[in-house]
Amino acid sequence: MGADFGYRGERLGLPEHGPGSVAPVGRRFGALAIDWALCMLIAYGLFSGGDAQSTGNWALGILLVMNILTVGTVGCTPGKLLLRLRVVSEQGGRLGPGWTVVRSALLCLGVPALIWDRDSRGLHDRLGRAVQIRV
Numbered sequence: 001m002g003a004d005f006g007y008r009g010e011r012l013g014l015p016e017h018g019p020g021s022v023a024p025v026g027r028r029f030g031a032l033a034i035d036w037a038l039c040m041l042i043a044y045g046l047f048s049g050g051d052a053q054s055t056g057n058w059a060l061g062i063l064l065v066m067n068i069l070t071v072g073t074v075g076c077t078p079g080k081l082l083l084r085l086r087v088v089s090e091q092g093g094r095l096g097p098g099w100t101v102v103r104s105a106l107l108c109l110g111v112p113a114l115i116w117d118r119d120s121r122g123l124h125d126r127l128g129r130a131v132q133i134r135v
Contacts, residue, residue: 008120012090012131023085023132025120032113034079039063060108067104072097076135084135087125095130103128 009015009022036059043058044050070077075086075094087103089095095103106112106124115123121131 005118008118009131011119013092014131014133019134021134022120023134027083027085027134028132031077031079031083031085034082035063035066035077038078039066064104064108067107068100071095071104072100080132085132086135087130087132090129090131095128099128099130103130 007016012022015021039059039062040055042062044052044055047058047062048055067077071087072095074081075088080086087095089099103124106127107122109124112123112127117123117126119131125131
């Protein structure tokens with residue numbers, strides 16, 4: 001009963017399992033948590049001057065810059081690298097600089113990352129024409 005939508009990533013031409021398949025949600029959240037912790041450490045140690053209240057604001061700015069620089073150049077953030085994930089364009093190549101900025105800015109807003117499609121891509125990935133895959 002019900003409609004068969006296929007597996008996650010089928011519409012994008014990605015394999016169902018293994019390298020190149022859509023990254024699982026848990027690993028993506030884990031990578032984001034690692035990135036956020038790293039940004040908090042950098043913000044607290046280098047920018048906030050020990051002020052815990054401003055650390056979160058600095059960390060958000062650092063997360064934005066880190067995402068633009070790392071996803072735009074090597075295709076993954078430090079957290080994604082540790083969890084063996086990569087961000088690629090819908091066509092399979094490296095994500096272009098403009099789309100990297102769009103995706104990163106939307107990710108920092110938070111809300112788009114909580115809205116999913118049937119391929120388990122967040123709104124920030126859809127609007128940024130990106131997909132997170134396993135490596």
